[in-house]
Amino acid sequence: MLKDKKLFLLDIDGTIALDTTLIDGTLEFMDYVLSIGGKYIFITNNSTKSIEDYIMKFDDFGIKVDKTSFVTSSYATAIYLKEVYKDKKIFVLGTKSFIKELKRFELNITEDKDEDIVCAVVGFDNELNYKKIEDICELLSTRDIDYIATNPDLVCPTSFGFVPDCGSICEMIENAVKRQPLYIGKPNKTIVEMCLEQTGFTKEQTLVIGDRLYTDIACGINGGVDTAVVFTGEATKEDLKDTEFRPTYSFSTIKELYEKLAF
Template identity: 60%
Template sequence: MKAITNDIKNKKLFLLDIDGTVSFDATPIEGALDFLAEVRNLGGKYVFITNNSTKSIEDYIIKFTKMGIPVDDSSFLTSTTATATFLKQRYDEQLLYVLGTKSFVNELRKYGLKVTEEANDSLKSSIVAAVVGFDSELNYTKIENICELLQTTNIDYFATNPDLSCPVSYGYIPDCGAICNLLKEAVKREPVYLGKPNNLMVDMACEESGYSKEETIVIGDRLYTDIACGINAGVDTAVVFTGEAKYEDLKSTAFPPTYYCDSIKDLYIALRD
């Protein structure tokens, strides 16, 4: 674990978290645009790997284009992508109950998954698993529905990501992990998380890009998701302190990064010099 150096010039595939690492809401963090331009100048590739399941890849393309960042379909891997890939392999043609945004539900359906947001008696016996995402459209009816399912049936239980909070311009809001902790207090069950720190997104990015794990680095602002994900995948990592993680956290973390730096601007300087 050391401060960022120009060793990262040897990297070709840069896997970046979004919220708290590259931007806050729709505002790029200082140095982000320069860093991404330098990656392109050096012939590398950046892919954004995010646990935020509220937006589809189409949503992200629109958002990043407005921020002035060149992107296409290959520029994003989300916890929705990882979750949908896993569920398709395991539950193809079987009915899944989903707690999440309309965008999340629609994205799962695009993968050919059979999903419902209803938990009435006529459907309950056919549901084989419950899936929870970061839900900015959460209401108490959704909470009651999934609580009933998880206590009156023996269905499997998954969630997109364990993040407790999501950084926004004014601070933080509850993320998927916080929603699942709320449910845990009622139903005494915990989900299997399919996004970061699961290594699935890193493995998918390497396979799709053709870059080796030695050429890959994960960059993020959370030790227990972003950095743990990189460690689980066997790639180098860099933590930035513009989001949740702080320098003092490095003293006690179970997920020490390869590198640390104040912000993505420091990564740009390391690439440039």
């Protein structure tokens, strides 16, 4: 069944790369997918970068990509905000790149505490400062507005270990305002559904690959497709002993998955 897969939905951080370094076997895996007439789509929850920024990053990696190669939590959040709020004003806590991505969808975005704000949005923000935290806490404490976040990931893998991700930022905010956001990215099955609709592949032909059980693997399970966990990021083999998000397959690295597929 593994060799029948044609559509590969891949997490990025901790799965195929750590910071700006590709994990061994990634390029061989990508070449394999193209050689069988398949497609890879990156379904990252990392909202620090726009799709345009990711395209430039992957060009540096030497991986062939275009706009259809990514369904990010930023993109999914933008689609959701456009459908629900149209031209209403939205407060955003996030990186400049994330804000640029939202504005590309002609959303009415502000970083100020304007009077007519109807929703507050939080993304993974590696440009975070205390003023941003104070502003969103004030808005969520004093106004009856909606509260959205890109993803529930608690940490993001790096070359030296981990740093706090969007889920940790939201936990910090929750401690102050006693509110939790609606998360749009993984494990929301919408991410898988977008990819299937975009490509025309079936669920049976699809494999979600990631390093995190409660987002990557849970997303595949929620979307009704097979999953594979790799142990180069957050998840460990020990985690598989007691999890509700049990993957279909497990591999030490993306290279091990490639070798299982190609040979």
